[in-house]
Amino acid sequence: MPAPERLPAPGVSATGELEELLAKGELTVVGRIREASNAVLLCSVAYGGLTADCVYKPVKGERPLWDFPDGNLAQREVAAYLVSEATGWGLVPPTVLRDGPYGEGMVQQWIESAGPGGLEGAADAADSGEADEADEADEAGADGSDGPGLLALVDGEEAGEGWKPIALAEVGEGRTALLVHADDPRLRRLAVLDAVINNGDRKGGHLLPAPDGRLYGIDHGVSFHAEDKLRTLLWGWAGEPLTAEATGVLSDLAARLADGEPLATRLGELITPVELAAVRARVARLRASGVHPRPSGQWPAIPWPPV
Structure with a gap:
């Protein structure tokens, strides 16, 4: 019997195959991602001679949140994917969204990141006061990889060429450093998507640069609130x-969100009518x-912890 074909990160032609694989395939739990606040299980999924790694977040493993209804974070993750595709x-x-070994939950393709989108390399340098090392971290990448980084901490109050300032951050011993992100068109698109879905938790660890040069955002369970939570x-x-x-x-998206359109109908099955109206309004x-x-001032502008 031939070995199953393992699908890579999706291109346009592979997306439909991946959705079918994730929706209909047999899920096998291989481990748990313990750093996550909710239950996140690493699985393999196999169907029709295809296989892939994926993440399974059962609804039963969601921790209650004071500002979101219980048991529907998985639906919001699917809604974020649908808007992204639109x-x-x-x-x-x-x-x-499908049934799995521990009941209904969100199943998402696992993306093998080319390097973390967080601040590890630059944060260590800034914390030690070694400005030269911080500069090297900027050049090599905030994650310590050989490629350009997405986030960094830099000395001074200027972001520098190719970077955009976010905020000053305390790095210990009364010192501060400027938190910056790359002036990257992929990040800029993600910023627009986050504004549309009202993402309440865009951390550095939720940015996944893929080996093929694409950038993915993950963990969208606290999105689509009717109030401003960006x-x-x-x-x-x-x-x-x-x-x-x-x-x-945005013009095309507005048309797709009109009553009776497939996107609007599907979103209406995943989020509340008030939340769908809020998407249209945004x-x-x-x-x-x-x-x-811009930050509204009514809600903390930066997630904690930021990475």
């Missing part, structure tokens, strides 16, 4: 004009303003 940017790995590390473009690409995507505000949103 933009054409493919920023969220293929994600489905909390992110991607504030570098706040108040700046949206790109022409983003403006076009898209309308972005189109009317033509700029990236």
